[in-house]
Structures are given as C-alpha cells and as structure tokens.
Amino acid sequence: MMSLLDRRDRPRDLRGRSRPDRGMGVLKVLVDRYVGVVTPLGTGTENVARPDPEMRLTVSRKEVVAADDDVVRLTLQAPDGTVLPSWHPGAHIDVHLESGRRRQYSLCGDPADADRYVVAVRRVPDGGGGSLEMHALEPGDTVSVRGPRNGFPFVADGPALFVAGGIGITPILAMTRAAELAGTDWLLVYTGRSRSAMPFVRELEQRYGARVFIRPDDEYGLPTAADLLAAAPIGGAVYCCGPTPMLESVRTGFDHTDAHALHFERFGAPPIVDGRPFEVQLASTGEVLAVSADESALDVIRRHRPDVAYSCRQGFCGTCRTRVLSGNPDHRENRLTDDERSEEILVCVSRADGRLVLDL
Incomplete structure (x- = not known):
C-alpha cells in the first residue's frame, strides 16, 4: 500500500492547490462556535435541554x-x-x-x-x-x-482529514459516507493495535480504496502527530476520534498544519487541568475520601463504592449527578442548570475547594 504522504494529493484539491471553497464559510462558523478551533464532545448547551x-x-x-x-x-x-x-x-x-x-x-x-x-x-x-x-x-x-x-457534528463541505483510533472509527464511518456522497475531498487515517483488533478494515478498504490509510501499530509503530496529520488539508478540517493519547497528540500537532478547524470526540475521561486536592465525605457512612490533584472524585468514590452510577466521565451525560449536602463545588460541566448546580454536582468532573459532603 502507498504511504499516506505519497497519496495525500490523490483526491483532487486535498493538498497544495489554492482555490475558493464555499465550505470555508460554514467551517468558520463552526470554528467561531466551538471554543477556538477545537470541538470536544458535549460542550454545547444542547445537554441542558x-x-x-x-x-x-x-x-x-x-x-x-x-x-x-x-x-x-x-x-x-x-x-x-x-x-x-x-x-x-x-x-x-x-x-x-x-x-x-x-x-x-x-x-x-x-x-x-x-x-x-x-x-x-x-x-x-x-x-x-x-x-x-x-x-x-x-x-x-x-x-x-x-x-x-450530536456533540461532534460533521459538515460535508470543504476538504477534510478523518483520524480514527480503534473503536473511534464508529462516528467516522458515517462521516466518510456523507463526505463521499457530497463529493467532498477527504482522506482517512485509521490506527489501532493490529489489523485484527481494528473493526471495519475490510469494509473501508473495499469501499474507498486509496482514500483510506490503515496504520496498525504492530506494522508501523506508534504514530506521531506528524504521522497522523501529514495530510491535513489546506484551509480544511480535521475530525478526530479515539483514545486520549491520540487526541492529545493531534491537538498539540494541529497548529503545525495548514488546516483551519479541528473537531474531536473523546472516548474516556479527559485529562484534569488545574486540579487541586480536595475531600469528599460520603454521608451514608461518614467516610472522608481524599481526592488528589490528578484524579476525579468519581475515580476515588468508585474505589470505595464500585456500584456508583456513571457513564461518559466527561460531564455531559448526567448519569453521575449527586446531591451536595454541604461544601462549595467547582462545577466543570455544561449539563446542569443554575438551579440544579445549587444542589448537585457531576462527580466525574466537578471539584471543590475544601470538603464536599455528598448524598452517597
């Protein structure tokens, strides 16, 4: 199979050709809407509806x-x-x-x-x-x-590079189908541990041929940001879904490309930014649990209460919402309304200054 760099100009106008693009107006709207050029899953107000x-x-x-x-x-x-x-x-x-x-x-x-x-x-x-x-x-x-x-919307307009890791291929499948039907210039870089662990490989290769670059780690080694973003389209968009290390690699490498928009969906908990230690107390038992700066309250609570309900671990689904009996929460989600925040937190992302007493 040709390398990605050898084939990145196969779909006409994907790289190196300057031309007016009616889709860039739409992409600019998306860039303005989603925190700079980055669109993580579930960061809109749609979850408050x-x-x-x-x-x-x-x-x-x-x-x-x-x-x-x-x-x-x-x-x-x-x-x-x-x-x-x-x-x-x-x-x-x-x-x-x-x-x-x-x-x-x-x-x-x-x-x-x-x-x-x-x-x-x-x-x-x-x-x-x-x-x-x-x-x-x-x-x-x-x-x-x-x-x-939908917290990871695709606009089938303008050139696009899709980057998928493992089961992160799932939302990308529908995007590639839409891009193909719209006549969009696009390529897909699909990574995973091995071909046997990567779903839909044969289906993608048979359907799209050279537009798809299958890059198993056991054949090529762990990918760098440059490997993943080599075909990022000039003036176009990058859509990325996969494990956290791959997402962070793409995020940090994106500024070195000529693409104008980055959209991503995260599978798993995001890294904790500016975390400080705090405590949670479980009202049912009186236990006081220490939460370190680099872990979530949910992580700590699960070690003591494995049956605690949770799902997304990103602060958008609301499964882990918990009533606060006392304390000053640091809310780090867009799910709860102001009234709900006066009584509840999402323990997967919210933090505190001091101690929170939770109805658990």
Whole structure:
C-alpha cells in the first residue's frame, strides 16, 4: 500500500492547490462556535435541554466486525418497524441497560436507514461492565434508548482529514459516507493495535480504496502527530476520534498544519487541568475520601463504592449527578442548570475547594 504522504494529493484539491471553497464559510462558523478551533464532545448547551423521550428498541441483528472477536455491531429497531428520530453523522445514542448502567455509543450506520440505529461496541473486560452487557445482547433482546444527540457534528463541505483510533472509527464511518456522497475531498487515517483488533478494515478498504490509510501499530509503530496529520488539508478540517493519547497528540500537532478547524470526540475521561486536592465525605457512612490533584472524585468514590452510577466521565451525560449536602463545588460541566448546580454536582468532573459532603 502507498504511504499516506505519497497519496495525500490523490483526491483532487486535498493538498497544495489554492482555490475558493464555499465550505470555508460554514467551517468558520463552526470554528467561531466551538471554543477556538477545537470541538470536544458535549460542550454545547444542547445537554441542558429536556431529556429525549425513551424508546424501547429490539436487537434485530448482531455481527462480529473485528477479527479478534472483541467488537460487535448491533442493529436496533422498533418492534413494529416504525421510523426512528433522524440523525446526522457524529451523533450518538444513550443506551440504558437492564443493570441500570447507561452508556453512549456513536451511530455508525447510514442515516438514510430511518428504521434502525447501528452501533459497534468493543468488549472491555476490566471496564465498568457496560460493554460486557452489550456483548451479551442477542437478537430479540430489548434495550431502552434515548437520543440521538450530536456533540461532534460533521459538515460535508470543504476538504477534510478523518483520524480514527480503534473503536473511534464508529462516528467516522458515517462521516466518510456523507463526505463521499457530497463529493467532498477527504482522506482517512485509521490506527489501532493490529489489523485484527481494528473493526471495519475490510469494509473501508473495499469501499474507498486509496482514500483510506490503515496504520496498525504492530506494522508501523506508534504514530506521531506528524504521522497522523501529514495530510491535513489546506484551509480544511480535521475530525478526530479515539483514545486520549491520540487526541492529545493531534491537538498539540494541529497548529503545525495548514488546516483551519479541528473537531474531536473523546472516548474516556479527559485529562484534569488545574486540579487541586480536595475531600469528599460520603454521608451514608461518614467516610472522608481524599481526592488528589490528578484524579476525579468519581475515580476515588468508585474505589470505595464500585456500584456508583456513571457513564461518559466527561460531564455531559448526567448519569453521575449527586446531591451536595454541604461544601462549595467547582462545577466543570455544561449539563446542569443554575438551579440544579445549587444542589448537585457531576462527580466525574466537578471539584471543590475544601470538603464536599455528598448524598452517597
């Protein structure tokens, strides 16, 4: 396979050719809207709106989509086959499992298939149990779903580079489909531990050919920011989804490109910025737990209360909201209203000056 640098000018106008681009006006609006040039998942005010109605959907199909059997694709449909709420590339749904766990999964199907939602889930044996529960689902089983919601919107206008790591390919799948239909200049760099661990590799190569560069770590080594961003389009956008180290690499390397906008979705907890130690006290037991500067209250609470509810770990889903009985919270989310903040926090991201007594 050709290297990315050899093929980065294959799609016409992706690199090195200056031309007016009607999409740049749209991209500029996005740049102005999302904190500089960076768009993390769930940083809008859309999460403060009333909850989406709950839907009870049935698993109509289950497929293994990675050679190592760690990733399954699940198709969810209404029992009567009715049309589901529409969605756009980058959207995700909240899945409420029978255990009470709530998890977010990016939609990776075709928005034109109005009667179904398709998600792909990687099994994480030592995670919080949500992925294991999803993998245990079989055709005919039902789950409760809310959404779709979109904190990672794609604009199919102007040149684009997609960067995906592992299961981060899921929202990118719908974006590449939309970009292809719109005639957009685009390339995809897709990384992972190995080909066997990377879902949808064969599907992507067969469908898009040279537009897709599959870059497994065991073949190429760990990628640098320069490796990932070598084909960032002049005046265009970069869309990135994957593990935190890859996102941080792309973020720090983005300023060295000629692209104008960076949008990303994070899988997992973001790094803690400007954290200071504080304490949380569990009202039910009186235990006082020390939270260090580089960990979240949720991390500490989970070590003592493994059953505590959580999901996104990024401050947007609201699963870990907890009533504050006393103390001065440092709210670091956009989910709660001012009235809610007077009584509650999201323990996955919020911090404090001193001690918080929590209704746990």
